[in-house]
Amino acid sequence: MSGNEGRSARAVVATAGHVDHGKSTLVRALTGMEPDRWAEERRRGMTIDLGFAWTTLASGTTVAFVDVPGHERFVTAMLAGVGPVPAVLLVVAADEGWMPQSAEHVDALCALGVRHGLLVITRSDLMEPELARDEALEHLAGTPLAGLRTVCVSAATGSGLDELRDALDDLIAGLPAPDTTADVRLWVDRAFTIRGAGTVVTGTLGAGRIRVHDELELLTAEGARTVSVRGLQSLGADATEAAGVSRVAVNLRGVPREAVTRGDVLLTPGAWLATDLLDARLHGIRDGIPVDVDDLPAELSLHIGAAAVTARVRPLGADTVRLRLRHPLPLRVGDRAVLRDPGRRVVAAGLTVLDVRPPELRRRGSATRRAAQLATMTGVASAAAELARRGIARRSELIAMGVTRPDVDAVARVAPGAAGWLVDPGRATGIAAELAAAVAAHDTDDPLDPGLPTEAARRAVGLPEPRLVEAVLRHAERAGSDTGLVLRDGRVARSAARSLPPAVRAAMDALRADLERTPFAAPEAARLSELGLGPRQVASLVKTGELMRIADGVVLLPGADKRALEVLADLGPEFTLSAARQALGTSRRVAVPLLELLASAGHTVRTPDGGHRLA
Structure with a gap:
């Protein structure tokens, strides 16, 4: 690879300002490299596209x-260059002073959140630099770049360069340390082809590692595709890896040159949310000059990274x-961007992204309610706040929105969750109440088929995952909320005392009295009929856990299998069916399926001579 791209830099600094020839000459004097890549730029003495150079201090x-x-004709390219950088050399020529374009550059830098830099007065050999310096500092007053350290230099004589x-x-030492473990988001500012290598893209890697x-x-x-990194360069040297902050050149395998352009972006797979709809807070560039949102054009250009x-x-x-983008971008809460009015060629506002998955605004008054909600948002992604607003969210989506993993983990310790989903604790309490109402309504309509299957319960309350039903019920129980619901055999049901019709309840009470006297004497069909318990009523009692079905037509009280094991343990190491029947005080109709049930559960085994023994 080549193209003056790609050794790792401790920092990447943009050189900005109105004067072009002075900027390029300054960079050339500092680095011994030519930043103007095109012959036309060198001929005209004017930077047309992004240039790159580096030096060791x-x-x-x-x-x-x-x-x-x-x-001003190349502001879009200027914004693509300054978008990802953490610091700036703001260049003003001593013989030209502050120019209108200098102001737009400063507006853009402030909108993007650039707070670090140096003010460089160049061409100091042509005119005393103090006037240009004082004028520039006056224009910077009231901006986040106010009070920049100033250095006066002459590239022609070398004065001030040391x-x-x-x-x-000093500037670089004071920059925040980049997070080299962060997810990669590399905005492409150049794309070209090298014979024998293929497509190469370059950009400023602000964080993460490639x-x-x-x-x-x-x-x-046009959409997303998976690509492979064939090779890397950082500052002109081949590398096996590159970490932010650095200029990098990435050789992509199997990607045609025409498939990539400035403003495209390389991402850690699955770690980002691409969105074409976002809510944002606008902020003015200078102190005391707020943005009048009602005065904004209906259509503006959004600049972030190298994208426009x-x-x-x-x-x-x-x-x-609320912004609707022409095509999706990978954004996170807290991202800074520029809104520019191309018609008037001015920076209209800076913005901070507040929400990358905002709710729809369809009902009357929803926009007003949303505005009130946005007024409370800070632009700092919080797991608790995001979950409270959304009610239910995926852990991975919260992280992709910009919430830190430790923050998500902390919330997950108190919020009910399952299968990668989290439910806000307050919302979970409401869902549990909705579940109780849904089950009660179902039982009223069909009292002999009590409860709802888990999937039906999920649909009834709008949960995205069936396993969240159990998580919500557990949360309600821990919170002391008496829903009266139990999860049994894949169904959400009310406790028996709440779900059975009075006649069935009374019949069950009588049947329980029978079975408590003779635990293994399963009622005959005649006794069930006498009590008014037909097949549907018996099935209902089994579903609610009031009865335990041993076989067709054979029901006992729950726990009868465990009680049977206690009785059979007194028969010795081996026993016959007849001995078991007599010990249990029951008939062959009950003893045979009961022993089969115990064997299937691994509690008993058959002996070679046809007997039984406890496992």
Whole structure:
């Protein structure tokens, strides 16, 4: 691979500002590399596309530069370059001073949340730099970049370059450490083909780690596909892996060049939610100048990373909007982005993503209620808050939204869950009450078929997974909520005292009295008929756990099998069917299926001479 891409840098810094020739000359003087890749750029003295260079400072730290265009016609390319970087060299020429495009660059940087950088006054050999410096600092006042450390330099004479290198060392030392264990999201800012290698894409890796032979997901406007990493470079050198923050070049196996373009993104597979609908909070660029959401055009351009996507804007609250994107992007709660008005060529607002899976707004008043909800959201993903808003969510989806795994694990310890799903504790209590109502309604309609199968119960309360039914009932029990429900034999049913009709309840009480006197004397059909217990009533008693079916037409009280084992234990190591029948005080009609039941459960075994013994 080549293309001036890919040794690992401690930091990646964008060089921005209005003056183009001065920026490129400065980068060239710092690095000894040519950032302007095209002959036309060098001929015109104007950066047209992104340029890349790097150098090693006196401390041994390597820093990479992304040189972005300064002309207003190339703002989209500029935003693609500064989008993923953590720091900026804001370049102002001493002989030109602050320019309108400098302001748009600063607006974009502030909107994206860039807080670290240096103000560099270049061409200091052509004019005293103090006027340009003071003017620039005045324009930066009231922005998050106010008070940047300033260095005055001349690339032509070399004056100030050593001081600038020292300032870069200090800047980099103060940058937040990247999370090298994070999920990969590499925004593609270049794509090209190299003979013998195939398609290569480049970008700024802000966090995470990419290794040769990794499988990644390539997300484009047309959809997602799985790709393999054939090779890697970082700052011009081959590498087996690259970690953020760094400039990387990734050689993709089996991907045609025309399938990739600027703004596409390489992702850790299955770790991101691609969304074309999001809710966000807008913020002004400068202090005291809020964004009037009602004054925004209906359509703006959303810039994040190296991507630029048309977005339709729906105002919700005083500073919150819903955006519908032309195609999905992998976003997380807390992401920063820029909304730009291409028609007026201005940055309209910065935004912070609040929700990447927002609810539909179809009912009257739903937009107002949603605006009130958004007003309480901070842009920091919280497992408890997200689960409370959604009621039910997948663990993996919460993490993909931007919630940390430790936070999800902590919530999972108190929230009922199953099969990768979590239910908000408060919502679980409500669902348990809904289950009780659904079972009661069913039992009223069909009292002799009490309870609901687990799947039917799941559908009745809108749970996404049948195993959540048991989790919700366990939670209700731990919380002291008396639902009167039990889960038995794959059914959610009320306890017998609540579910049986009065006549069946009375008949069961009489039958229980019989069986308590003679536990193994299963009632004959005549006795059941006398009590008014037909096949449906008996089946209902078996379902509710009031009776234990031994065989067709043979029912005993629950636990009869365990009581039988206690009796049979007194018969010695081996016994006959006749001895068992006499000890149990029952008939052959009951003794035979009861012994078969015990054998099938592994409690007894047959002996070679046809007898029985306890296992």
